[in-house]
Amino acid sequence: MTDDYLDRVGTLIRDARRQRKLTQSELAESLQTSQSAVARIEQGKQNLSLEMVARIGEALDTEVVQVATNTPLNLRIKGGHKLSGEIDVRTSKNAAVACLCASLLNKGKTTLRNLARIEEVNRITEVLNSIGVKTRWLPDSSDLEITPPARLDLDAMDEAAAQRTRTILMFLGPLLHEFDDFKLPNAGGCDLGARTVEPHMHALSAFGLQVEASHGYYVATVNREVAAGATIILTERGDTVTENALFAAARFDGTTTIRNASPNYMVQDLCFFLEKLGVRIDGIGTTTLIVHGRPHIDQDVEYHPSEDPIEAMSLLAAAVVTTSEITIKRVPIEFMEIELTLLASMGMKYDLSPEYTSANGRTRLADLRTIPGPLVAPKDKIHPMPFPGLNIDNLPFFAAIAAVAEGQTMIHDWVYENRAIYLTELTPLGAKVHLMDPHRVLIEGPTRWRAAEVMCPPALRPSMVVLLAMLAAPGESVLRNVYVINRGYEDIYTRLNALGADIQSFRDI
Structure with a gap:
């Protein structure tokens, strides 16, 4: 195996182990090897025989060989759970x-x-x-x-x-x-x-x-x-x-x-x-x-790259749609101020810690605690603007938020001529999303979420929005072919599970 291939396989093994909530020592014990050997495997620093790959797959209940192919990765989400705890925003x-x-x-x-x-x-x-x-x-x-x-x-x-x-x-x-x-x-x-x-x-x-x-x-x-x-x-x-x-x-x-x-x-x-x-x-x-x-x-x-305001918005939206209290740490607050101001006008409450500085020595950070409560639709349409306006990549998350707010919300995605269309993928999950034209959707809330099976949209942020809605929908939902989410989020399923979500990955045989 090449070093690059070993590195990718090691990352897949690491993610599968974390998803099963196993430590390196626990996986090593089941493989009858050392913790240091598992660490080397996950770092892509150890050659792997097919026999060892098969043993790892059996221990993690994952087809590691198949994971390394182009077989699409899917998610099974058991929704309707409240989230709680703390989570750090990863770098951008x-x-x-x-x-x-x-x-x-x-x-x-x-x-x-x-x-x-x-x-x-x-x-x-x-x-x-x-x-x-x-x-x-x-x-x-x-x-x-x-x-x-x-x-x-x-x-x-x-x-x-x-x-x-x-x-x-x-x-x-x-x-x-x-x-x-x-x-x-x-x-x-x-x-x-x-x-x-x-x-x-x-x-x-x-x-x-x-x-x-x-x-x-x-x-x-x-x-x-x-x-x-x-x-x-x-x-x-x-x-x-x-x-x-x-x-x-x-x-x-x-x-x-x-x-x-x-x-x-x-x-x-x-x-x-x-x-x-x-x-x-x-x-x-x-x-x-x-x-x-x-x-x-x-x-x-x-x-040191600074923290990701879009991931921060994703986690904030997860808390809103599941009506949960969580603490989101290391939020790059300078790039979230318009979003938070808009949410406050919709009735959202939250607490912010004193500001501190990112590892790059320049970017302002704060910890944000969400406070669950009812939301109302904004009086005006929601639309993005160049910074310091509402970030274009944060706009789709307001579709999920609008779906839990009382009233009608117009979302105007004027930058991309078909990204708004992907927000209609919330409809199978119970949201009332009316496509006005390729740039605008009208969303009526509040939504009674329901479980559904949906193919992942071919765009990163709308795909994440569908996943968040599935967290809110009681029952078992399936989101198929989630490669596009993995393009932009690191270990997000394991991290959401640590807050109380129930997300499991699988591949079709």
Whole structure:
């Protein structure tokens, strides 16, 4: 087995063990081996015979060999239970993605601390490994060490992994510093409609990059005669567009001003990371960023991405729909203030701890205790706006919240032309969701939830919304093919089970 394959199998074994609520020592005892051997297996540091894989599968009541194939993973949820206890918010998926891509700017070793171990990160590391970058998870941690080669080998790129994530678009900015011409597979990821790449092309053209789409690839050429010191006006205040512009500006010899930049959480994290690399950035947290580039970056650096406000919102919505009191720790409060203000207007009560600082030394955190109580529909429609407005990725969770509120709630998802449609998947679970058009749904509450079997929508946040509704629905529900949830959430089923949920994974034979 390859190291990468062993690492993935080890992660699957670890997750299955946790789901069965076994310690490493308990699993070791059933396998008649040592706890240290189980630890090495879960870290991908020990070769496995088929016999050992079979024994592990029997001990965990899981077909580990089958888990390592493309057989879809499903969930069986026994809903209607109250949640209780404390849960930490894990570090940000989108910050992890940005920092992984930014590591391509550095000729030295990058260590990302406490990184989210999710499928999206796995896909990116697979791509990085295939082009010559060495990545390894440090022992007994979620710290990822990234060591670049002397020269990237783009011809060896794992295109299957690249095509499963839209993140591949974010390679454009770093790679324009390394190659005069190159190609990347067309981007994938969530099915959210026709998300144009034109804003990326417009931003990067200021750095001499020209891209054409041809036969499933983005074919890029770089004009090195473009002068430094550009002022870029982004045509879209998008997160990934801003990040691509930052990648390009970070190693451009001169000062670049980026206007209409996103000041969202993952962009701020990227800026903090780039500062660790020695790139000076003025205006972090605003819509105008001034980047003082460094043409050559070669230094060993470590960075702690901050906590994920979207996961925080997911956990908050779980408490609301199950009318539960839980404490959500390490909430990045700066990026939740609009959401909490809106919830308060709907009647929600909660307690906040004094603020403290994330491990990156910059992001404000607080602990939030939910207080169950009746909610009423908001007087106005709920819609997202660029930060500091309501986060676009948090909007879908208001569908589940609106379903338990008294009255009618209009949700307007103006950014994506078909994500609102996926919210109608709440209907089999008893919610009254009326699709007004591809952007708007009208939800009537309160809902009498009922168990159902639903195919997971092909978009991350609506999929999580369906799972949360199933937690509230009495009886046994089934959510099929949950890969998309695993793209963005680490060990979420085990963590919800620790709060009192009853979620079990299974695969069809």
